[in-house]
Amino acid sequence: MVGPPRPLFVLFGSSIVQFSYSEDGWGAALADIYARKADILLRGYSGWNSRRAVQVVDQVFPKDAAVQPSLVIVYFGGNDSMGPHSSGLGPHVPLPEYIENMRKIAIHLKSLSEKIRIIFLSSPPVNEETIRERASSYRGIFSDIDRTNEACRRYSEACLELCRDIDVKAIDLWSAIQKRDDWMNTCFTDGIHLSSEGSKIVVKEILKVLKEAEWEPCLHWKSLPTEFSEDSPYDLVASDGKTTINPSEWTFHRKIQWD
Structure with a gap:
């Protein structure tokens, strides 16, 4: 570990998590938003289902760890929902x-x-036509991909109902993504995994939960202190030539000014 200590956020899940640092993904966006505020740790495992996750959850999150996460965002369900072989x-x-x-x-x-x-992400929708088109390229490597939007809906709803029962925050990705009229053509890289546009929806929903949750302390990025934010004579010199400008809170580099 390096210091000073910051809150630790862990992203735990299957390829939706592992790929979240690719294609302007939602994990990368969170890492940027929480720069100098929290450390975002990626624990994504492409191809995994909830069965494999349960087998190793105590290894990924050991009880005797010196530092425990402040927040864990969990996603499993899309692979679970595939048809049985x-x-x-x-x-x-x-x-x-x-x-x-x-x-x-x-x-x-x-x-x-x-x-x-804890925040659970429910299964997002899929573009079945794109999946069928891409699956034809992989014939001879593995069998046809039996993944439907209806199955994703059932697993999504089950996840949301469970979260209500056990008092865990949940994000309904299946519904959130489909609120966009052109979701099938813009929100995926391959009909399954999220594009930059799909990832924007995930980030927006996560920030909404973090802003509205009655958690103490609040984990929304605007509520967390910025590391080494004190003014310094070594900062950029202002136009008056006598003072400096502290850049620690600048966000102009972001395409989206997140709330």
């Missing part, structure tokens, strides 16, 4: 087991610290 292999997890796996993840995370905060 006749061999019994593959990422499919039946819906009742998916619910219990997500419950186990939440219970473990809550056991780490009384101060830990």
Whole structure:
């Protein structure tokens, strides 16, 4: 670890998380927004389902860690929702087991610290036509991808219902993304994974939760202190030639001025 200590945010999930630093992804956006305020740690595992996550959650989040996260954002469900393969292999997890796996993840995370905060992301929608087109390119490598928007909806709703039952904040990505009229053509790189436009929706929804949550302390970026924000004679010199300008809160480089 390097110091001084900052709040630690961990992103835990499958490829939606692992790829969140690519394509102007939502993880990269959060890292920029929280620069000098919190450390964003990526723990994404492409191809994983909730079953694999439960197997290692105590290794990813050990109870005896010297520093525990202030916030964990969790996403599993898209791979779980894929249709079962006749061999019994593959990422499919039946819906009742998916619910219990997500419950186990939440219970473990809550056991780490009384101060830990958790947000679950529900399964986003998919563009089935694009998936079918891209799947034809991979024939001979693996079997057809059985992923439907209807299955994503069922797993999304199950995740949201679980979160209401166990008092965990949740974001309904399945609905949030489809509020955009052109979501099918703009929000994905391949029909499944999020483009920069899809990621913007995720960031907006996460910041909304962090701003509205009645958490103490508040974890919204505008409420967190900025590291080394004190004025210094070594800052940029102002036009009067006598004072300096502190750039620690500048956000002009961002395409979006996040609330």
